[in-house]
Amino acid sequence: MSTNEDIAAIFEELAILLELTGANGFRVNAHSKVARVVEGLTSDLGELARSDDALKSLEAIDGIGKSSAQKIIEFAADGSVKDLETLRASVPGGLREVMKVPGLGPRTVRRLWQEAGIESLDDLEAGIEDGRLEALPRMGRKTIDNIRESIEFMKTAGDRRRLGTAMPIAERLVEMMQSVPGVRRVAYAGSLRRGQETIGDLDLLVTTDDPAAASKAFQSQPGVTRILVAGETKSSVRLEDGIQVDLRVVPEEVWGAALMYFTGSKDHNVALRERAIGRGLRLNEYGLFPDDGEDGSPQSRGVVAIASASESEIYQALDLPWIPPELRVDRDEFELDVPEDLITVEDIRAELHSHTTASDGRLTIEELAVAARTAGRTVLAITDHSRSSAQANGLDEDRLRRHAEAIREADGKIEGIRLLAGSEVDIHADGSLDYDDDVLAMLDVVVASPHASLRQDPDAATARLCAAARHPLVSIIGHPTGRLIGTRKGLEPDIEALISAAIEGGTALEINANPYRLDLRDTHVRAAVDAGCLISINTDAHRAEHLEFIRYGVLTGRRGRLRVPGCLNAWPDDRLLEWLAQNR
Numbered sequence: 068m069s070t071n072e073d074i075a076a077i078f079e080e081l082a083i084l085l086e087l088t089g090a091n092g093f094r095v096n097a098h099s100k101v102a103r104v105v106e107g108l109t110s111d112l113g114e115l116a117r118s119d120d121a122l123k124s125l126e127a128i129d130g131i132g133k134s135s136a137q138k139i140i141e142f143a144a145d146g147s148v149k150d151l152e153t154l155r156a157s158v159p160g161g162l163r164e165v166m167k168v169p170g171l172g173p174r175t176v177r178r179l180w181q182e183a184g185i186e187s188l189d190d191l192e193a194g195i196e197d198g199r200l201e202a203l204p205r206m207g208r209k210t211i212d213n214i215r216e217s218i219e220f221m222k223t224a225g226d227r228r229r230l231g232t233a234m235p236i237a238e239r240l241v242e243m244m245q246s247v248p249g250v251r252r253v254a255y256a257g258s259l260r261r262g263q264e265t266i267g268d269l270d271l272l273v274t275t276d277d278p279a280a281a282s283k284a285f286q287s288q289p290g291v292t293r294i295l296v297a298g299e300t301k302s303s304v305r306l307e308d309g310i311q312v313d314l315r316v317v318p319e320e321v322w323g324a325a326l327m328y329f330t331g332s333k334d335h336n337v338a339l340r341e342r343a344i345g346r347g348l349r350l351n352e353y354g355l356f357p358d359d360g361e362d363g364s365p366q367s368r369g370v371v372a373i374a375s376a377s378e379s380e381i382y383q384a385l386d387l388p389w390i391p392p393e394l395r396v397d398r399d400e401f402e403l404d405v406p407e408d409l410i411t412v413e414d415i416r417a418e419l420h421s422h423t424t425a426s427d428g429r430l431t432i433e434e435l436a437v438a439a440r441t442a443g444r445t446v447l448a449i450t451d452h453s454r455s456s457a458q459a460n461g462l463d464e465d466r467l468r469r470h471a472e473a474i475r476e477a478d479g480k481i482e483g484i485r486l487l488a489g490s491e492v493d494i495h496a497d498g499s500l501d502y503d504d505d506v507l508a509m510l511d512v513v514v515a516s517p518h519a520s521l522r523q524d525p526d527a528a529t530a531r532l533c534a535a536a537r538h539p540l541v542s543i544i545g546h547p548t549g550r551l552i553g554t555r556k557g558l559e560p561d562i563e564a565l566i567s568a569a570i571e572g573g574t575a576l577e578i579n580a581n582p583y584r585l586d587l588r589d590t591h592v593r594a595a596v597d598a599g600c601l602i603s604i605n606t607d608a609h610r611a612e613h614l615e616f617i618r619y620g621v622l623t624g625r626r627g628r629l630r631v632p633g634c635l636n637a638w639p640d641d642r643l644l645e646w647l648a649q650n651r
């Protein structure tokens with residue numbers, strides 16, 4: 068397979084490796100430019116590269132030259148590119164890890180490598196401690212402190228995958244297992260089913276008429292780099308990107324008990340087991356059994372289960388409603404009434420935070436509108452960046468006015484979707500906004516977000532965000548903390564204070580659904596929901612595929628007990644438009 072995304076990644080890596088090996092800036096830029104061009108294309112390059120007239124057709128694309136075209140053809144044919152392999156071999160493998168340290172770009176990494184002999188993360192840490200880094204010219208104390216902090220952060224994030232990385236892998240596995248002869252049911256369990264923001268490993272469950280075939284198919288599927296456990300009912304493999312997947316083959320009649328057990332969380336399971344004991348029962352992954360006072364597992368002694376086939380009958384036998392997986396954390400899901408109507412993806416109607424080619428998005432107003440409508444949205448707010456976000460091609464006042472006009476002109480031309488003119492306006496470090504009030508007042512929607520100064524101390528961050536939340540013209544605070552999962556801690560405001568300010572200002576707080584962000588996070592959402600603060604779940608789409616991130620935002624919302632009445636995006640269109648208008 069060679070999707071445009073794969074091809075773009077090849078050129079991006081070429082650019083990075085060229086820069087690491089000291090190639091001239093022109094060559095480096097040429098390669099990253101090809102990567103951007105490829106990313107933005109809608110035609111399938113892999114297909115084009117295998118066509119008869121491949122070289123000519125590829126060269127005809129603006130921004131792709133002869134040598135790039137040849138590389139694309141080579142990649143489509145062999146799945147590899149010789150130049151890239153050569154470059155990879157000339158750079159110490161450990162530098163890849165060093166490159167992942169947030170804030171370290173190829174140029175700095177090259178200096179560390181060439182001038183201080185840093186070839187791995189271990190070297191880097193040693194170099195910080197023994198003063199080798201400090202001895203480098205133009206390497207300040209502050210930069211070194213930042214590097215140290217980033218390494219620390221990277222380590223605590225550990226070897227977990229983002230929800231958005233794990234989910235497509237799991238869905239592919241489920242589909243693959245479903246096609247194995249004899250297989251009846253397939254589901255993923257574990258932290259993924261609970262919608263946690265990061266995933267340690269994947270847990271798959273199947274029932275089947277032919278356990279041997281299911282296990283064999285699982286162990287021999289393409290992409291397996293190591294088989295860790297190869298049993299008939301339990302297998303465990305490692306896939307190409309390093310993620311581990313556990314598979315359990317379970318009998319049909321214990322499906323519910325197994326699904327419940329392997330969904331966890333462990334704490335939820337422990338609490339359930341204690342609850343069972345308190346009722347003279349025993350609970351394990353085979354079912355809920357009467358306690359016959361004997362040692363050992365009840366199922367092995369032939370004790371008949373009270374409940375095992377479905378999760379709901381087990382919960383019911385424990386005098387509980389079925390508890391949605393997202394709430395299974397052993398917090399208060401057993402004590403408080405669990406709402407039956409947590410928000411779902413189907414409830415979402417409006418996208419209120421999105422970007423077009425006017426700033427750093429890939430689609431025009433019309434293209435984005437069509438994509439949003441296709442994704443099931445009926446309202447779309449276009450909120451390109453404000454002037455301070457220069458790296459994102461933020462709009463000055465003039466461009467914003469013209470852009471808003473263009474959006475209003477496009478509104479009504481595409482059936483089935485309302486377009487709103489908005490802005491994602493920067494919240495400056497002091498809490499002031501990037502446009503004057505009279506500019507904001509002409510818009511339908513204002514998303515105010517922090518983008519710079521994300522290492523601010525908590526008090527300053529709280530004051531900054533609260534000021535924006537109280538601003539009468541702000542509709543939504545976008546990605547309130549600015550964190551990036553696994554790479555940037557972001558702001559650490561007093562979340563209760565922010566929630567109060569938002570309620571006071573009639574402002575909603577965003578769950579940014581991008582899997583790198585999930586910001587607000589689940590626990591913050593729960594605090595907001597409990598306080599009655601409105602939430603808005605947005606994908607922050609920069610291209611069509613991003614609209615599908617909504618599911619991760621919804622999972623995060625569900626973990627925070629969010630329901631339709633508390634989520635702007637799920638309101639009937641008229642009600643939403645009225646609320647936004649009142650907000651002006």
Ligand code: DGT
Binds near residue numbers: 266329330337
């Ligand atoms: P992860 O993989 O670290 O993101 O988190 P989980 O929750 O997927 O954990 P994992 O894969 O170790 O195990 C899957 C589920 O199996 C877990 O959520 C609950 C259940 N489980 C695993 N080990 C135990 C245990 O020792 N006791 C109990 N009660 N449940 C367990």
Ligand code: CA
Binds near residue numbers: 259269
């Ligand atoms: Ca797991």
Ligand code: CA
Binds near residue numbers: 257268270313
């Ligand atoms: Ca596991």
Ligand code: ZN
Binds near residue numbers: 420421422491607
């Ligand atoms: Zn945005």
